[in-house]
Amino acid sequence: MSDNENTVYILDSYGLIYRAYFALVSHPLTNSRGENISAVSIFFRNLKALLSKYKPGYLAAAFDSRTPTFRHEMYPEYKATRQKTPDDLHAQVPWIEEILCGLKVPVLRVDGFEADDIIATVAKVCREQNRPCRILSGDKDLLQLVNENCKEMQPDKFNGGWVEDGIEEVIAKWGIGPEKILDYLSLVGDAADNVPGVKGVGDKTALKLLGEYGDLDGIYEHAAEIKGALGEKVRADKDNAYFSKKLIALREDVPLEINFDSFRTDDLDYLSAARKLEALEAFSVAKSFFAEAGVTSPSKDAAEKKKSPVKAVQEAEEMPLEVKKNEGDYKPVLKPGDLKSFVDGVLSSSEKTVAFDTETDSLNSLEAHLIGFSLCREKGRAVYVPVVLPDAMFAPETVPLSACISELSRILDCEDATLVMHNGKFDLEVLWANGYASVPKCRIFDTMVAAWLLSPDGTGKSPYSLEYLGETKLGLRGIEFKDIVPKGHTFADVPLEAACPYGAEDADFTWQLWNLFKKQIAENGFEDLFYNMEMKVLPILAQMEKQGIHLDKKSLSDYSTVLAGQIKTMEQKIYTEAGHEFNIASPKQLQVVLFEERNLVPGKKTKTGYSTDNAVLEELIERTT
Template identity: 35%
Template sequence: MSDRLFLLDAMALIYRAHFAFIKNPIRTSDGVNTSALYGFANTLLDILHNQKPTHLGVAIDTSAPTPRHEMFPDYKAQREEIPEDIAMAIPQVKRLLQAMNVPLLVRDGYEADDIIGIMAARADKAGMETFMVTPDKDFGQLVTEHVKIYKPGRQGSDVEILGVKEVCERWGIERPSQVIDILGLMGDAVDNIPGVKGFGEKTATALIQQFGSVENLLANTDQLKGKQKEKLEASRDDAILSKKLATIFTDMPFEAELADLVVKPHDDEALKAFLTEFEFNALGRRLFGDDFKAGRGRKTDQAVKQAASLSPDAPSAQDDLFSPSVSAKLTTIADTPHVYHLVQSAEERQKLLQLLAKQPSYCFDLETTGLDPRDTQIVGIAFSWKAHEGWFVHFPREKAAAKAVLEEFRDLLTREGTEKIGHNLKFDLSVLLAHGIEVRGPFFDTMLAHSLIDPDQRHGMDYLSETYLRYTPVPITSLIGTEKDDLFSQATMADVAAQDARKVADYAAEDADVTWQLAAKMRPELKEQVYVFESIESPLLPVLTKMENFGVKIDVQALREYGIELEKKAQELQKRIQENAGGPFNLNSPKQLGEVLFDRLKLIDKPKKTATGQYQTNEQVLQSLLGLHPIIQDILDYREVTKLNSTYVEALPHAVSKVTGRVHTTFHQLMAATGRMASSNPNLQNIPIRSDLGREIRKAFVPGHDGWILMSADYSQIELRVMAALSGDEAMIEAFAQGHDIHQATAARVYGVELDGVLPEMRRTAKMVNFGIIYGISAFGLSQRLGIPRAEAATIIENYFQQFPGIKRFMDQIVADTKKHGYTETLTKRRRTIRDITSANATVRGQAERVAMNTPIQGTAADMIKLAMIHVDTALTKAGLQARMLLQVHDELLFEMPASEADQARAIIVDAMKNALQLPHGVQAEVEAGTGTNWLQAH
């Protein structure tokens, strides 16, 4: 194989990795943000594994000044201070490289770009195939026949490799070295390279395409006209300087030789220790497999005997009725064997049932052939009620026989008062409900418990096991792996169980055992959140299980007819848009749309651009352009029409279950750290309600029986009522008490007019401010949303807080308390840790402050509707009504019921919702309820 050199731009990759996970950072169990470190490590390992380099080096900057600072003292003077999480990652990246025996290329006075340039030039001269691993466009100037840019994939995208052809096409130039000239003209705000004032990428590229270089351009300014010529003449010196600053050095002396970059074996022990320290367990298993952690070897017969002797309740290996087996793995915190029993005969099941009947609490976990609760076969049930021991009941494959075995466990599972423990219990409850068994609580779900303990972390069982127990459970691929030569590569869990029930027993019983141990570890950590867990999240489990099992009826024919209407409207809009654009173009291409709006129609002088240089054409940008040209509203309408058609009209019919004929969404209790629920497969939370076109989708949601109706019950402005209650602001509380339109009342106060003097645009602004305040909106954010100057937005916010001083005090107090304690909480004491609230980086800290302000309000509203769902379900059942809850969408609940039950059900539902959670300062929740033959009519 020919030599292949990979040169990594460390800081570019570290920054890229950090911001790739900015919304959902990767953290260790003690809260350290390892996003940048993980992303860098993952990129490095991908290259080593998939690209097979023969030579490898990582270049990194130092803080020492460079020759560019001598040329231009203000070089990089405007760069923001490095975020703390990135600063903390840099020394750890160096440790990682040391453990992997990867050379770190660094020297004071040299930027990483220059080091890469020097080594790439040497490799090019030697004819070595070289890849510069970086997302930085500046490296295009170094590309040759043998030297290419390697841009790692992002969020699932493929790696992009840019050679001479790709770089020249990207910039429209003849040779890669001309990238320097373009960069020199356009400058770089990040590095404070001045460029030519008023020249952007488009102008700079066009001029270099015409003149070939900055020098030739400056020698021929007489060929330019107007302001372009004036700007260039005024910035002549800046253009020359900027080209020098943008040039990557390739001929400076540097100690490292290509031979020093030969790939070497990594230090196994140092690397294992590093990956363990930062809890990069998936990377560890990828590198070392079962040897990732010490003491993981498969047990001998002697270990089996030792396991039996360590468990006082366990018979010997020879005469145990349950045929004990020992897991193939040991914990790292103690060399404790695991005893797992396979239960197959009727006699064995009865003995197990007798043991379970004595337990006040036990863990159970189903093994199934699929993930659709209404269309899956139960392979078996695993149980555990003591650490390091578990039982697996293997079900017969024949359906009637399997059903008979399940019936043996009905009384056990439906017994009230016995605690049932599990991980992601809702799936198990759903499967059992689909098989006719409604499991009774109380429940302890370790996934939900950890979602409360640390809502911003991962909650998978493997991660929790590794974090709490320092133990990695057997992966499912060990049973139904994906390797071509794996015995069970094409098998289901049932196939595996039929061929090797012991193998499934070890796997399933281990899950139950680990979950039992996790529950014990987590109970003390719930502390102040025990009410949220025991009175909200756990009782909600069976409610959501029933809702998912009921599903909702869809009128597929109505959707198809509406789809024809939407398609016709989309064609009309497309025709009108292209006429207004002056010719045909691809409406679904952001690039072509940007060129139409800003090059052809020239709607604004300085349009925003993406990181790749394309014009931004997202919804926020288009909203800001409304009123400038009729084409904007048509484009927004076109996007809505096509999204409605693809997301709902075309997709929903495919979501109809072949078993039930209804659509069954999956509810997620704690997907959001505030506690708000979400749904998926399909997502029914985002069905539009504000637009006429979106509302039509709701017409397709209908009752499932003749003589039945739908009822919608919706909280009225609940988050604003919660804000009024928590803040104690007298003016807002009074507005609600008087029954005023809260946005009209707010507008009257902010603008200093009487209620009847509030104009529609005043109310619109007040509404935006009311909801924006909940999310900690800034003057800049409000100006963007309303399309007004920032100063005007700042005045509106200032007036708002003058009229509602209690809200201002409340928001300030939340931020102060969060900085003091490190967390914020809802009225029910649901906690959310805000780790960046004391960040030295103003941008990061500001975002954390907004999260802190929003969480108590949105989280309390989320708690209220969850409590309402529990109370409504209990009350409807107690009243003996057939009415049933189908959907929860933000602040709304949807029900299905016989028309004859409407009045009684309405009274029960409204009362339960209004009184679900007592708000402070006498603020009352208000609920609106309506009925109809479809969801839209009921809303």
């Protein structure tokens, strides 16, 4: 039996439902009855992805109590500051529960207890039986359950899917192990749940205290030794700290009969779930469940008729694509005649459209050297034109930069042509820095701007990057920059055999995104906004960045003189107050003046003595004024 077949997966259902709802809160998915189905669609999309990828042997869904919990009895203000759950989110919870039951996934709920307590109880049984456990949640409170056999799986905001957090990952992200998460939360509190914590203690301070004293008990055993305002705060809020710990601690003794045989996934009823999803008109998700059941959706045609174009596009955007490694027919262009022939083909075609991407030796577009560029006018096929190659003595001959700019100018200066770019402002500025001297007359289509316009609430580190959109919109995983450019080097150091597929692939992805986004822009009625506003403004913004902003050096110099005079006056006041001159910028000399000569009470201590950072100085001001 594989690990996954023996592993218990448990869903923090409400947490995942909330996350799903708010992911599309600004442009929700709705059915023909006007009902919001965002949470339903994304929740079951993610669940289907989990089932397909991880193939869990055991699965259950934990839900919160319908009645007040023991925490409300302990503390009536518990979660009192939370805003009321939106009605259209609240309405989706019983639908999700009904679909889970139809799928034959056990729904675990016990009055008086939260889902977190149910999860903790299941995790405890798993630990006792030495059975692997995976908690599907984004809740930091549940990190206290992480141990050798239990991990938390969080939705991956950057790439979709799930990210596993074990002991090492918790330490890397939080700076403490799972065994200290409860004490950490007891110190910082939780504004969302109205848990008080210790007033004035934030993340960094809590981590510092735990690092120095070990745990909450250790902190309060040495509370008298903690100096300054921090010590006063810690000592004053001891009751709140321990009360918060009692509130946040998860119960492992929920009166719940746990029969793992009922968690088995051997007999999931995908057909029942698919029919319920279809009844709610979550057609794309339903289709994946019908496929798992080996059935074609009986009302596929009706479904397509019911969906408006906008909703169809939105729903399709939210469905995960199976990502595969990209493969393309990419070739280098090394002769001026071949480049001219390619440009001739673009300008003689009916659409006169080409995707274009630059490769440079710097991210500073106004100073970067053009190392090469790529052109694409057909899905899966593109060319890369190197301008600079490493080992020039032995490298093949390339098209001269002047000839490259001349041929590209034929497209840029053609009013009937369309140049498709991803982050076009960067590419235009690179061209200007390398010899192109005009303002483009061609039409411009920027796929990065289009992606933002179609989904302005993109989240994560790089939601509009070409790599991310390639995976999420095209289902293609491309070559990563770090895989071909060694650390400390630039693209100018990349040999042709690696530069060609990397560069040409970028143009290919850009071309494919153009084909996708131009239709969605039309279907969403964004054509006037995109073509007549965004794309007209783009070259103007690029010109503004190229031109720069004039600075009046004389005025700045005059103001610098004024500031220098004010600083000198303040220094003299400090020297007079201290009774002698010293180096104010020296922490060591400042320590002597403040804590030895003037006998002020020092704050935190560092390896070189007492700290004189801004926080300490501000604290001294509060105590002495």
